[in-house]
Structure formats: C-alpha cells, structure tokens
Amino acid sequence: xxxxxxxxxVIALTSTAFTSCSEDFIDTQFFxxxxxxxxxxxxxxxxxxxxxxxxxxxASYYGCDFVTIPELRSDAMYSNNRSGYYSTVSNxxxxxxxxxxxxxxxxxxxxxxxxxxxxxxxxxLTWGETVDPAKIASKVKQLKGQAYAVRAQALFDALxxxxxQYSGGTTGVVVPLQYNPSANMxxxxxxxxxxxxxxxxxxxxxxxxxxANQVYSDKTVLNEFSVKALMSRYYLYKGxxxxxxxxxxxxxxxxxxxxxxxDSYLTSWTLNxxxxxxxxxxxxxxxxxxxxxxIHYKIAPADSYVNMPVKANVVxxxxxxxxxxxIFSASGNAAGTYIAAKYPNPNGEDxxxxxxxxxxxxxxxxxxxxxxxxxxxxxxxxxxxxxxxTSYKDVDGTIxxxxxxxxxxxxxxxxxxxxxxxxxxxxxxxRMWDLLRWGTAIPKNATNGSVTANIPVGDxxxxxxxxxxxxxxxxxxxxxxxxxxx
Numbered sequence: 001x002x003x004x005x006x007x008x009x010v011i012a013l014t015s016t017a018f019t020s021c022s023e024d025f026i027d028t029q030f031f032x033x034x035x036x037x038x039x040x041x042x043x044x045x046x047x048x049x050x051x052x053x054x055x056x057x058x059a060s061y062y063g064c065d066f067v068t069i070p071e072l073r074s075d076a077m078y079s080n081n082r083s084g085y086y087s088t089v090s091n092x093x094x095x096x097x098x099x100x101x102x103x104x105x106x107x108x109x110x111x112x113x114x115x116x117x118x119x120x121x122x123x124x125l126t127w128g129e130t131v132d133p134a135k136i137a138s139k140v141k142q143l144k145g146q147a148y149a150v151r152a153q154a155l156f157d158a159l160x161x162x163x164x165q166y167s168g169g170t171t172g173v174v175v176p177l178q179y180n181p182s183a184n185m186x187x188x189x190x191x192x193x194x195x196x197x198x199x200x201x202x203x204x205x206x207x208x209x210x211x212a213n214q215v216y217s218d219k220t221v222l223n224e225f226s227v228k229a230l231m232s233r234y235y236l237y238k239g240x241x242x243x244x245x246x247x248x249x250x251x252x253x254x255x256x257x258x259x260x261x262x263d264s265y266l267t268s269w270t271l272n273x274x275x276x277x278x279x280x281x282x283x284x285x286x287x288x289x290x291x292x293x294x295i296h297y298k299i300a301p302a303d304s305y306v307n308m309p310v311k312a313n314v315v316x317x318x319x320x321x322x323x324x325x326x327i328f329s330a331s332g333n334a335a336g337t338y339i340a341a342k343y344p345n346p347n348g349e350d351x352x353x354x355x356x357x358x359x360x361x362x363x364x365x366x367x368x369x370x371x372x373x374x375x376x377x378x379x380x381x382x383x384x385x386x387x388x389x390t391s392y393k394d395v396d397g398t399i400x401x402x403x404x405x406x407x408x409x410x411x412x413x414x415x416x417x418x419x420x421x422x423x424x425x426x427x428x429x430x431r432m433w434d435l436l437r438w439g440t441a442i443p444k445n446a447t448n449g450s451v452t453a454n455i456p457v458g459d460x461x462x463x464x465x466x467x468x469x470x471x472x473x474x475x476x477x478x479x480x481x482x483x484x485x486x
Contacts, residue, residue, distance in 0.1 A: 042127035042136065045118060045143050052114040052150045053220065057282035059293035060103030061111070062352045066157065067429035068298050068308060069100065074431035076314050076422055078445035080334060083305045085298065090445060092461045096468035096486035101162075105467050108158045109174075115151035116179040119144055138213055145207030146222045149230065152200035155193060156234050164481065165190045166436045167463035174478060186477035194238065201231045216256050219278045220351065225254045226280040229355045232363045237437050241367040248364035248380075251279070257357040259387045265323045266341050272351040279355040286349050294348025299427050301331035301338035303346035309336030310426065311449050318423055321392035327426075336449070339427045358384055358424050366417050374412065381412045384424065436462065 039045050057063045071077040072086055079086040088094045094101060123140050130136065155175060159165070163172045172193030174185050188196070204227050208214060214223040232247040251257070260268045260277040268275040272285060284290060291297075297304040310328065315337045318325040327341035343350045361380040368377035391401045400408070409416070421434055435442055441454035442462065455461060460483035470478050471486045480486040 039117070039121045040125060042125050042129075042139050042143070045121055045125060045140065048114055048118045049143050049146050049150075052111050052118070052147065053282055054288070055107055055111045055114060056150070056154070056354075057284055057288065057290075057352050058107050059290055061107035061157075062282055062354060062429075063284075063290050063348075064293055064295050064298060065100060066104050066107075066161070067295055067352075067427075070429050070432035071299075071427055072308055072445065073442055074435060075311065075443055076426055076431045077299075077308050077310050078447070078449045079308055080306075080336065080447045082307045082334060085305060085307045090447070092444060092455065094461075094465055094484070096465040096471065096480065096484050098465060098467075101464045102467035102469060104161060104464075105158070105470065108154045108161075109176075111154040112151050112158075112176060113179055115147040115154070116176060118147035119151070119177075120179055138211055141207040142211045142213040145204045145211065145227075148200045148204035148207065149222050149227045152197045152204065152234075153230055155197050155200070156237075159190065159193050159197070160237070160433060161464050162466060162481070163190055163193060164463050166457055167460050167481065168458040169460075169463070169482070171479065171481075184475060184477055187479060197234060201227065201234065219273050219275075219281045220283040222280060225251050225256055226355060229279045229357075229360045232360055232367075233355070236363045236366060237433065239437070241370040241372065244363055244367035245372050245376075248360055248367065251357075251360050252364070252380075257360075259358055259361070259383050262323045262387050262390065265388070266326055269342050269344055269350065272349075277357040278351075278353060279357055279360065281354060282352040284349055284351050286347070289345075290348030292348070294345075294350075295343040295352075295427075296346060296348055296350065299339045299343065300346070301329040301340050302333070306331045306334040306338065308427075309334070309338055309449060312337070314422065314426065317419065319392075321390050322388050322423075323390070324388055324423055324426075342427050353428065356428075359428075359430070362417065362421050362424060365412065365420075366414070369412065369414050369417060377412050381417075381420075382406060384420070388424075 039048070055061065059065065069086070069089055072079040072090060079090045081087045081090065086100070088098055089100050123137060125136060125140060127136050127139060155173065158173045164170060170189050172188045172190040175188045175193055175196050176183060176185060177196070205224065208224045208227060215221045216223055216225070228247045228251050232244050232251070235243040235247065257279055258276045260275060268277065273281065273283065298307045300306070315328055327339055328337045329340035330336070331338050361383055364380045365377045368374065368380070385406060386402055389402045389405055391399055394400050418434070418438065422431060425431070432442060436457060439457050441456045443451040444453040444455055446452050460481065463481045465484040466478060466480045466486065468486050470476070471480050
C-alpha cells in the first residue's frame with residue numbers, strides 16, 4: 001500500500017468528530033495533537049475506537065454506497081440512474097478513477113489504519129476513572145477487542161469488493177497490520193487475506209469473552225456476541241457451515257436479542273440503539289446526520305433522489321399478509337416501487353444496521369441445511385416467519401392461520417432460504433454477495449429494471465477496480481485488477 005492512502009488516514013483522525021456510541025461523548029477534549037504521538041490514556045484510546053466506527057458510517061461505506069451497490073447489482077433492486085447515481089456500477093463500465101471504487105477503498109483502509117493505531121498502542125495507559133491496574137488492563141483489552149473486530153470486518157469488506165475470489169483470480173487485498181505511513185505493500189492472496197480476517201476475529205474474542213467492560217445494552221459498541229454475529233456472516237460466505245452453526249447457537253443462547261415482532265416491524269427502523277433485533281449498528285443521530293448522502297436518499301420514494309426501485313417480481317413475491325409487504329411505496333417522482341420503511345429519516349439520522357438478529361438466524365438456517373440439523377433450521381426459520389405472517393382468508397374463503405401456512409409450505413429448503421433472505425434483508429446490502437457465494441450469475445440491470453445480460457461468476461468485472469490513486473504511484477507494489485485501465 002502506498003504512502004498517500006495511509007497518510008489520508010492521519011488527516012481523517014485529526015479532523016473527524018467521533019460521534020459514535022454516545023451523543024454526549026465530546027471527543028475534542030482528546031488527542032487533537034499529532035496522532036504520531038503515543039496514546040497515553042484510555043480516553044484517547046476510546047476516542048480512536050469511536051473514530052473507527054465513525055469512518056465505517058461514512059457515505060462511501062456503510063452509510064450508503066457499500067450497502068446500496070450490492071442491491072442494485074442483483075435480482076432484487078436496480079438503479080434508474082436518476083441524478084447520475086451508480087451509472088458506471090450498473091453498466092459495468094467502471095474505470096480505475098471511479099468514485100464508487102475510490103470512496104469505499106479509502107474508507108475501508110482508513111478504518112484499518114485507525115484500528116492499527118489502536119492495536120499498536122502500549123497497554124500502559126492511565127484512566128480518569130481508576131488507577132487499578134487490573135481494571136485498566138481489562139478496559140484496554142475491551143477496546144483492542146473492538147479494534148480487532150473492526151479490522152477483520154473492514155478486511156472482509158475490502159476482500160469482497162476488490163479481491164478476486166469471484167472474478168476468476170487468487171489475489172486478495174493489501175493487509176496492513178501496523179500503522180506505517182511509509183509502508184509499500186503488495187496485495188495478499190485471497191487465502192492469506194482470509195487467514196488474517198479469521199485471526200483478527202479470534203483475537204477480538206480473546207479480548208472480549210469474559211471481559212467485565214463489555215456493553216450489551218449499547219448496540220453501537222461491539223461485544224462478544226455482536227462479533228460472533230459478524231463472524232457467522234464471514235464463515236457463511238466462506239462456506240464453513242460448522243463454524244456458522246456454532247457461532248449462531250452462541251448468539252441465540254445468549255438471549256440478548258430477539259426477532260422484532262410483527263406489530264413493531266415497521267417502526268423498528270426508526271429506533272436508534274433500541275430495537276430488540278439490532279445486534280450491531282453504527283451511531284448516526286442528528287449530530288452526524290448523513291443528509292443527502294444517506295441510504296434514505298437512494299432507496300426512498302420521497303424526499304430523496306428516488307434512485308433505487310425494487311424489482312416488480314420481488315414486490316409481488318411478498319403477500320399482503322406478510323408485514324414486509326408494507327415496507328413499499330410508489331413514488332410520485334419516478335416509476336417503480338421503493339422502500340419506504342427502512343432508513344426512513346429524510347435527514348439521514350437513522351443508525352446504520354450492520355447486523356440484525358434475523359440475519360444471524362438466516363445464517364443459521366443455511367448452515368443447518370448444509371450438514372446440520374433440519375429441526376434446528378426449522379426452529380430458526382419459524383422464529384422469523386411467526387413474527388412476519390398473520391392469518392388470512394384464502395381464495396375459497398378458508399382462514400389460514402400462521403401454523404397452517406407453515407405446514408402447507410412444506411419443509412425448509414435451500415431454495416426457500418434463498419428467497420427468504422431476499423425478502424428479509426432487502427435493501428440492506430446482502431443480495432449480490434449472496435448470489436456470488438451461491439455461484440449464481442449477477443444480472444446486469446437496465447434503468448427500467450429489465451435484465452440485459454448475466455455476469456457469470458469468474459468475470460473480471462465482478463471485482464471492483466483498484467483505485468488509480470493507489471496504483472499510479474512510482475514504485476507501488478499494488479497490482480490492479482484485470483480488465484481495467486490501470
């Protein structure tokens with residue numbers, strides 16, 4: 001990795017207000033001097049953790065683009081290119097200078113740089129709350145546990161977007177493990193990148209499991225079980241179903257989360273840090289509101305760019321007696337059906353839901369259907385559907401209860417699971433990745449939602465271009481992805 005990008009991370013650290021986790025946390029009292037200086041206090045270390053979360057919530061990362069791109073390149077949604085958004089992504093005409101490549105890349109490696117600063121900090125810190133060495137050591141472990149998990153997730157995200165595992169190659173991404181502005185690193189292989197992701201997740205658990213400083217009520221702070229939820233996603237994408245089964249069972253057994261009830265489903269999206277199904281979310285709120293750069297402005301039917309409709313067949317696949325059919329709304333500004341209930345705040349103040357309990361259960365269903373226990377898969381499956389469906393009158397006048405619907409639908413299968421993930425996780429940034437890991441071609445969508453081509457797994461266009469600013473540097477070791485202009 002070249003100097004420029006890591007140096008950018010330093011600038012971001014000193015100029016960003018870290019309004020993560022708690023709105024009353026005023027970070028400006030900490031470390032506004034040069035970040036090269038050693039971190040000396042728990043307060044400073046905490047501020048860097050908040051800073052990493054703050055970068056993750058940016059509009060190029062989880063705040064918008066990294067969530068919307070996998071939906072518009074899928075069988076679920078598409079971009080109508082209103083206001084010029086996502087045209088190169090939809091058309092598969094990206095070049096190495098494309099902002100939809102450079103934006104996420106910079107955000108991911110800025111996140112990694114902040115995590116590396118945290119992980120490279122001495123454990124000999126002071127803390128305004130106590131002078132007890134054991135308590136200080138425990139707090140340092142908790143903060144570093146979060147940093148390991150953040151680095152793992154950012155590397156996983158970078159690997160999916162820029163690595164070649166779906167584009168016919170074996171090259172992964174750059175894997176910096178220390179903060180070093182002068183580093184010039186080559187890309188690791190896919191396997192090497194995966195090994196580091198797994199090592200970081202495991203180190204996160206080592207630091208968090210049994211740590212008295214863990215916070216479970218604050219969904220914006222990673223803890224043992226939210227890390228396990230993220231790990232279940234990673235191992236599902238890797239196809240290690242045994243590990244997924246174990247991780248999901250741990251999250252379920254914790255009893256700290258529950259499927260959002262049907263009656264609360266629509267309003268749950270307005271709850272910041274309070275929904276029972278939220279496992280991990282990135283704090284936004286009014287202070288850090290994303291405004292017109294937010295997810296809302298791409299997917300919503302009003303007060304937005306009205307840019308990303310849902311495909312008609314997807315809308316039709318969710319019957320009226322399923323509460324998820326109520327998330328949709330037509331728009332008066334552009335043809336099509338849009339998502340009104342998810343990320344509904346027009347100011348972009350909604351917290352970013354990185355992990356929901358329903359996703360964890362669906363991960364478990366898929367893992368149980370791949371060499372596990374079908375009865376457990378059915379149990380997870382029904383936890384979701386019993387909170388989505390209601391009784392309804394069939395065409396012949398028969399009242400079908402939820403139990404009858406579940407019986408008539410037959411056993412849980414992988415085909416049904418694939419459709420259920422599309423219904424439950426619609427608009428949340430999963431669909432393209434799901435299709436790719438299942439080996440399914442990715443549709444190339446026209447601006448009216450019709451499919452003009454199918455991009456098979458192995459096509460070089462399924463890996464985003466490495467940004468020109470990363471490869472256009474004398475002596476750089478970073479190789480570009482095939483098929484692009486660098």
